[in-house]
């Protein structure tokens with residue numbers, strides 16, 4: 001271990017934990033990387049971590065040495081939540097994970113399947129528009145309602161028509177999300193039985209409640225087999241279970257784990273992009289005006305917004321990319337773990353080292369992004385940089401084998417609400433504060449959301 005990547009000197013017992021206090025982890029890690037370099041070693045509690053903070057080193061980890069670094073660390077919270085790795089996001093790279101990913105890409109999240117949910121998206125977004133209209137002139141908590149809308153879409157896509165379990169299920173998933181992340185004491189001191197026991201009780205309680213709800217939902221689907229017209233994601237998984245028993249048997253536990261992944265992966269992430277996107281637009285009135293002009297130009301002849309013409313919204317697509325550059329919904333991605341000892345940039349990375357990729361810092365690297373801290377959607381115009389995993393300076397969905405499989409599900413959930421909000425309303429801040437002074441503080445957690453809800457006043461546009 002003599003040739004580890006550089007990093008600050010660890011203290012006995014706590015290692016470098018004290019250096020992550022005071023600010024958000026991604027901010028502290030960036031400051032340390034500015035001093036120690038893009039491949040840095042940090043001891044957090046008992047655990048050795050490698051922190052990756054440049055596109056080049058991210059490429060080494062996710063592509064060049066991708067096979068070695070595609071496992072997930074065995075964290076207490078994710079172990080419980082994922083039914084011991086029975087899902088996609090937290091299972092180890094191997095045949096089992098490959099089969100589940102295949103079900104995802106071939107059955108669950110195909111373009112055709114995503115299109116089949118169009119009426120669900122349009123319905124949920126229209127409901128949001130109506131609520132805003134009804135509150136015209138008064139302060140509207142946009143963050144809260146965007147969140148409910150995105151989970152509403154996920155719930156109806158997964159469970160079919162509005163489920164009586166929806167509200168309580170979404171609340172429990174939110175509670176569970178708070179417990180995930182990897183910086184809990186139990187995950188930093190895996191050998192401490194006391195810490196494991198203390199953390200376990202809390203996570204197991206929420207997980208147990210979610211499990212019971214999911215089992216009821218599965219049972220309801222079994223009882224009404226063939227009755228619903230639109231196949232939802234639980235129907236698809238149950239059909240796969242019935243028809244593929246001999247090749248790859250999918251248990252109820254697997255189904256519950258995969259459905260949970262869709263909520264954990266696809267709910268708060270998509271809503272955070274809409275929420276940060278609207279926040280940046282309010283702070284940048286010139287960009288807001290231009291975006292509204294584009295949406296209104298494209299949809300004015302119809303008088304309403306639907307999904308058919310979203311592809312024409314070139315500027316809005318740049319706004320979404322720029323939002324994810326500055327506010328990647330999962331700022332440190334999902335942690336990875338090295339399987340075997342390996343060498344990167346001449347340094348030794350021991351087997352079983354945890355790897356944290358600071359996508360937030362990479363998106364603000366001034367070497368790649370001129371005026372990196374400014375919101376400038378134009379930088380993506382006439383520019384081929386995309387989030388599909390081949391441009392390592394922009395990796396909000398990760399890259400390599402474990403890249404997010406939900407991109408095609410996520411994008412319409414972001415584009416459609418933003419287009420509707422810009423088409424139907426003009427927006428202003430409730431207070432006398434200037435637009436550019438809007439508070440942009442991030443909350444702590446695995447996903448990056450606003451610390452304080454975005455509350456705005458909508459003025460209905462009269463075309």
Ligand code: HEM
Pocket residue numbers: 088089090101109261262263265266267269270273328329330333334396397398399400401402403404405406407409410
């Ligand atoms: C803006 C929306 C989203 C963002 C920013 C996002 C981001 C991410 C990131 C960063 C990862 C880890 C990638 C890595 O390790 O390299 C991931 C994995 C994953 N995401 Fe997403 N995600 C989004 C939406 C979705 C949606 C809508 C779904 C499902 C419907 C989904 C399902 C998953 C799953 C199952 C994984 C685990 C993949 C694996 O480990 O093999 N995500 N996502």
